[in-house]
Amino acid sequence: MPSPLTILYIFLGITIVLLVLILLRPSLTMSIGGRILALVAFVALPILCGVWGLSEHFERSKQTSFCLSCHIMEPYGRSLFVDDLTHIPAAHFQNHRIPADEACYTCHTDYAMYGAIGVKLHGLRHVYVQYLGTPMNPIHLYDPFNNRECLHCHAGARSFENEIHTPMMDQLKSNQLSCISSGCHDTVHNLDTLNKFKQWRPTE
């Protein structure tokens, strides 16, 4: 079964061939069938390919390799491979508690209605700042990390809802107490100490 991307390439190829054919042989459009073919080639297929391509780009923007393709993100990528599991991102990434190929997106998306769209708009802002503005140094989140993103997976889990977390659940849900900056799980992407740790190398 060909992948959706392969099918998209086939559609793009068919559309281009049809367009070139009509441009080289305009007499094809003399019949009713030819006019319908022209409508399909000039309107329907380009719109289909455009929407499908946009969807494909949205999907690939979730990939870890996409996020790490910018130079400024390189140390954050290295922090996923720190050989010390007190580092929250490393522990999640290395133990596949999150999909390894969508590691950044899984924790840094917004699990609210229309959250994915807001995250994409943030992404466009990143690109604007990277190429037309001045990136923050060091970079940091636009807004404080929301506990909702942690609780999206952890809430309801037996290992999470224990005697430590249960009494403070209301504070966690209302963000009065932060999971990562209240002293409990505060070792995150600590770039300052990154070089003090060995790097984990996954076996092939």
Added chain:
Amino acid sequence: MRRDKNGFPHTLRLSGVLLVMGLCTEAGSLFWVHPIAFIVFFVVGGALLGAGVLLFLYPLVLLSSSPDSHDSEARETLRRPNSQA
């Protein structure tokens, strides 16, 4: 409406060329996993595709508007797509 030597309206030819350029741009951008590829896809490819589709639909819009000299021309274009100007 101006036509080329084969009787094909210039706007349709331009529309086809824009669409082919847009589709090639979009296909090329899909080979690269990078934010710039998304921008190229969305801004360059999207603009070319949008312009191509709108340029193709332009004579149809002319046809449905009130009758004047341009409409007559558009009707003539769509009635005899392969005729000489």
